Amino acid sequence: MIVLMEIFIWLLLVLSLFYLAIIAVFTYGWFTLKKNENFDSVGTEKASVVVAVRNEEKNILALLEALRQQTRDTQFFEIILVDDHSEDSTQKLIHDFMVSHPAMNIKLIHANGTGKKQAISQGIEATSNKFIITTDGDCIMHKQWIARITDYFGKYQPKIILGPVVYAHETGLWQQLFSLDFISLVASGAGSAGAGLPFMGNAANMAFDKTVFNHRHLHEGYSSGDDVFFIHAIKKKYGNRSIHFLKDTRALVSTKPPENLKAFINQRLRWASKAKGYHDFWSLTVSWIVLLFNLGMALLFVAGFFWNWMWAVWILFMAMKTFVDFPLLSGYAQFTGKSKQMLYLWLMELIYPFYIVLAGIGSLFVKYRWKGRTGLK
Numbered sequence: 001m002i003v004l005m006e007i008f009i010w011l012l013l014v015l016s017l018f019y020l021a022i023i024a025v026f027t028y029g030w031f032t033l034k035k036n037e038n039f040d041s042v043g044t045e046k047a048s049v050v051v052a053v054r055n056e057e058k059n060i061l062a063l064l065e066a067l068r069q070q071t072r073d074t075q076f077f078e079i080i081l082v083d084d085h086s087e088d089s090t091q092k093l094i095h096d097f098m099v100s101h102p103a104m105n106i107k108l109i110h111a112n113g114t115g116k117k118q119a120i121s122q123g124i125e126a127t128s129n130k131f132i133i134t135t136d137g138d139c140i141m142h143k144q145w146i147a148r149i150t151d152y153f154g155k156y157q158p159k160i161i162l163g164p165v166v167y168a169h170e171t172g173l174w175q176q177l178f179s180l181d182f183i184s185l186v187a188s189g190a191g192s193a194g195a196g197l198p199f200m201g202n203a204a205n206m207a208f209d210k211t212v213f214n215h216r217h218l219h220e221g222y223s224s225g226d227d228v229f230f231i232h233a234i235k236k237k238y239g240n241r242s243i244h245f246l247k248d249t250r251a252l253v254s255t256k257p258p259e260n261l262k263a264f265i266n267q268r269l270r271w272a273s274k275a276k277g278y279h280d281f282w283s284l285t286v287s288w289i290v291l292l293f294n295l296g297m298a299l300l301f302v303a304g305f306f307w308n309w310m311w312a313v314w315i316l317f318m319a320m321k322t323f324v325d326f327p328l329l330s331g332y333a334q335f336t337g338k339s340k341q342m343l344y345l346w347l348m349e350l351i352y353p354f355y356i357v358l359a360g361i362g363s364l365f366v367k368y369r370w371k372g373r374t375g376l377k
Contacts, residue, residue: 005303006098009313012296016317018105018251019293020324021284027328029195036152036248047077047207048127049135052111052119054084057093059256064097068104070195078105082123087109090137104223117226120203124213132247133207135253138359141205143242144250149207152246159212159242163205166336173344178257178264180329180341180348181355182272190245192282198243199233199283204225205253212238232280252336257318268359275360291360297321297353322349 048066053060058151067079083091091108098106109126111119124132131153133146142148149161165186167179189200203226235243260265279283297317304311322345333339 003363005307005310008296012285012293012300014319015289015293015296016320017163018289019321019323022195022289023324023328025197026191028191029193029327029329030191032186032189033194033245033247036148037250041270042054044076045131046129047072047078047133047146047150047153048080048124048129048132049082049146050082050120050127051135051137052082052084052116053086053090053094053137054116055086055088056090057086057088059138060090060093061097062098062105063137064094064101065092066140066143066145068360069143070146071118071144072150074104076148076150076246078107078128079281080107080109080123082109082111082119082126084116084119085114090373092246108322121225122225124210127210129208130227132210133206134203135167135318136204136255138343139204139253139255141253142250145253148248148251149246149327152244152248152251153207155211156244157209158244159209159238160198160201160244161207161233162189162198162201162231162243162245163170163204163251163253164245164247164249164332164336165202165253165255166338167257170257174261174264175257176344177343177348177351179243181334181352182257183332183336183338183341184325185330188286190247190332191328192286193243193245196240197282198231198240198245199280199286200230201227201231201243201245202278204255205251208234228274229277232278232283235280246334249335249337265362267282267356267360269362272362291356294353294356301353318349322346325349 008090013170051063057065064079072076079095083094093106098104098108107126109123111122113119113122120134131150133149149163165182167175170176170179173336185200189198189202192199193201206227208230213230214233232241250318258267273289278287289350295315298308300314300317304314326342326345329345330339330342333342
């Protein structure tokens with residue numbers, strides 16, 4: 001048994017070195033990304049903002065108001081809202097807003113198919129501009145959001161632009177932890193893109209050249225991943241450097257955190273479910289290394305109940321992991337004004353190995369609910 005435990009610790013040590021290397025890539029990428037905040041918006045690139053919505057009566061007016069307050073003149077952008085069979089007053093609220101603000105170029109489309117991916121595809125087909133920006137129905141953005149993104153596109157002409165996203169108005173301990181976990185996801189995607197290895201982004205703040213879009217890139221067999229699968233497809237066709245992360249606080253989008261632990265688990269199960277469809281080598285490498293390393297950490301902790309000295313080893317590995325994670329998370333948190341979330345890092349580090357393993361395994365077997373639907377529907 002002692003020999004087996006020694007082998008296990010050596011394997012975990014090797015995994016920790018791989019984990020360290022991956023986080024080092026993310027961290028290097030984040031801190032070498034140049035901030036895009038040294039010029040004023042003067043461009044005239046036209047854009048179409050596409051939003052798939054379902055049951056957003058609590059949030060839709062805040063989104064529309066944020067879009068109304070954009071500094072970009074309304075003649076330079078249109079808003080395409082695709083209602084995915086809402087069962088509340090979302091459609092009525094949108095219609096009333098359109099009547100009250102006739103100067104805004106808003107189109108409300110009723111989805112033909114079912115699910116967010118089909119709604120997004122339908123919305124993109126209805127656009128009249130070359131440049132597409134996507135967000136979600138529960139988001140709020142900086143007033144220069146459209147201007148900063150469109151100007152960046154006009155200047156650099158990337159195929160995809162990934163933008164910063166954070167949770168806002170967190171209350172209670174759980175939502176603080178949800179926020180820090182979300183920071184780790186977005187920061188990892190941003191840092192990896194900055195290092196020239198894009199693999200992950202968030203459709204709540206994404207923009208792209210319409211000419212590269214193909215609905216088959218979204219892998220409609222998975223309920224999640226409209227953003228990630230699209231990134232993988234464009235990366236494969238146009239190369240790593242065709243995808244940029246826009247490090248600009250005026251391009252920031254905020255969204256609401258999950259209301260409670262059940263909602264958080266449902267969301268993470270949905271997000272994790274798309275990993276089964278990955279074919280991108282870097283994405284698979286990151287996913288497996290992170291999963292296996294955290295599985296090892298969880299097993300090491302459990303082993304401590306049988307052999308107390310294993311807890312001392314666990315503490316050493318946990319200290320190493322926290323030391324490695326801190327610069328990236330702190331850098332993104334400071335950039336987005338969420339530095340207070342770092343106070344909860346120690347607690348998240350304790351919980352994370354168990355949560356990530358359960359989410360990864362659970363996504364293979366557990367049915368989740370989203371917007372009143374179970375699983376893919």
